[in-house]
Amino acid sequence: MSLFLYTIFLAVYHFGIRVAALWNPKAKLWVRGRQAKRWMAENTYGTKGKTIWMHCASLGEFEQGRPVLEALKEAYPAYRIVLTFFSPSGYAVKKDYEGADAVYYLPMDGLRRAMQFIEAVNPSLVLWVKYEYWYYYLTGLQKKGIPVVLISGIFRPGQPFFKWYGRVWQQMLQCFTLLFVQNEASKKLLGTIGISDTVMVTGDTRFDRVLQLAGQAEYIPAIAAFCGHSRVLVAGSTWEEDEAELIHYVRAHPEVKFIIAPHEVNAANLQDVKKGFSGAVFYSELGKNDLAADTHVLIIDNIGLLSRLYRYADIAYVGGGFGSDGVHNVLEAAVYGKPVIFGPEYEKYIEAEGLVSCGGAFSIDNALEFEKLMNRLLSDDVVLAAAGKSAGDFVQQHAGAAETIVRCIQEKRLLTS
Numbered sequence: 001m002s003l004f005l006y007t008i009f010l011a012v013y014h015f016g017i018r019v020a021a022l023w024n025p026k027a028k029l030w031v032r033g034r035q036a037k038r039w040m041a042e043n044t045y046g047t048k049g050k051t052i053w054m055h056c057a058s059l060g061e062f063e064q065g066r067p068v069l070e071a072l073k074e075a076y077p078a079y080r081i082v083l084t085f086f087s088p089s090g091y092a093v094k095k096d097y098e099g100a101d102a103v104y105y106l107p108m109d110g111l112r113r114a115m116q117f118i119e120a121v122n123p124s125l126v127l128w129v130k131y132e133y134w135y136y137y138l139t140g141l142q143k144k145g146i147p148v149v150l151i152s153g154i155f156r157p158g159q160p161f162f163k164w165y166g167r168v169w170q171q172m173l174q175c176f177t178l179l180f181v182q183n184e185a186s187k188k189l190l191g192t193i194g195i196s197d198t199v200m201v202t203g204d205t206r207f208d209r210v211l212q213l214a215g216q217a218e219y220i221p222a223i224a225a226f227c228g229h230s231r232v233l234v235a236g237s238t239w240e241e242d243e244a245e246l247i248h249y250v251r252a253h254p255e256v257k258f259i260i261a262p263h264e265v266n267a268a269n270l271q272d273v274k275k276g277f278s279g280a281v282f283y284s285e286l287g288k289n290d291l292a293a294d295t296h297v298l299i300i301d302n303i304g305l306l307s308r309l310y311r312y313a314d315i316a317y318v319g320g321g322f323g324s325d326g327v328h329n330v331l332e333a334a335v336y337g338k339p340v341i342f343g344p345e346y347e348k349y350i351e352a353e354g355l356v357s358c359g360g361a362f363s364i365d366n367a368l369e370f371e372k373l374m375n376r377l378l379s380d381d382v383v384l385a386a387a388g389k390s391a392g393d394f395v396q397q398h399a400g401a402a403e404t405i406v407r408c409i410q411e412k413r414l415l416t417s
């Protein structure tokens with residue numbers, strides 16, 4: 001792809017999302033957030049001191065970069081923190097994040113917009129988490145001599161960097177001072193396009209983050225009361241396709257408690273999910289008129305609870321594996337030493353592949369396979385315990401990426417030179 005075509009892509013994207021904003025709530029939030037241009041009016045970091053800027057595509061990438069950001073904040077408390085998101089779903093949840101001095105939408109890429117933002121923030125160091133490569137931001141930072149590091153990068157042959165038309169994408173990678181990647185395969189792949197000296201294999205910082213979350217998880221009395229002494233399946237980040245695979249087993253096993261946390265928590269989707277699971281109760285209804293006493297299905301109708309729910313499970317189901325985008329975060333469940341189940345679309349996720357390989361996770365293709373697997377796990381305590389231990393051990397064995405990244409940043413003197 002030439003720079004000319006990239007510029008056309010930006011224009012088409014910008015126009016398309018404005019059109020979509022006429023009816024799509026997420027697109028509307030994307031447009032409104034950038035129209036406000038709060039950073040133009042409020043941000044005076046260029047004259048107030050040194051700044052660390054972390055950019056994330058969305059909420060998942062924020063959680064991935066968070067252990068590094070917070071470790072740097074602890075090591076360099078005098079530095080200000082600026083956090084940006086591309087997606088409304090990330091910004092909406094973390095706009096009041098206490099660990100940052102400012103949280104903004106990233107203005108749409110473009111030569112003028114990118115340089116305005118870079119000059120306003122005036123960062124000493126930029127952390128770019130896993131995804132999203134914006135040409136004018138990255139080349140602008142490079143021209144100003146500002147170090148940029150990629151956190152938990154993962155690369156595959158099908159990405160544009162490695163195609164005949166990938167010159168512009170390769171130029172973006174060359175802007176990074178350091179690329180911290182998850183595995184050796186990514187490092188070797190980058191080597192095929194002449195990028196090797198700046199690449200380090202450090203693993204995935206999500207392992208560190210889920211361990212943090214598990215260590216900080218608070219007891220939830222209402223959930224504990226709902227579970228009682230029953231066997232419990234927690235199904236997190238589910239989509240309609242996932243729920244379709246669960247319905248029969250849920251109906252056939254009233255002796256098992258089911259906690260379902262849909263990925264989409266808008267009112268319409270929540271009502272659809274509730275209709276599918278007859279007699280289900282919303283989390284917000286717990287404690288009202290003893291509703292929970294008559295049901296074995298609880299539907300979570302809020303955001304931010306899921307990572308704490310898995311501790312109450314005997315078995316976890318993670319959604320997304322029946323959709324084209326693939327399975328969601330399996331580590332949030334595995335960290336508690338719980339066997340994890342998900343659909344067949346997980347080949348892009350090395351942590352899911354690793355869990356399957358070690359016996360801590362299982363992939364199913366349909367409802368019949370799900371039923372057979374559940375029956376096997378719940379009928380044999382030895383098998384259940386062994387699978388859970390494998391999952392927990394897998395997370396522990398792969399922790400430490402954040403510490404390695406921070407140590408390297410310090411050794412390279414990226415914040416003190």
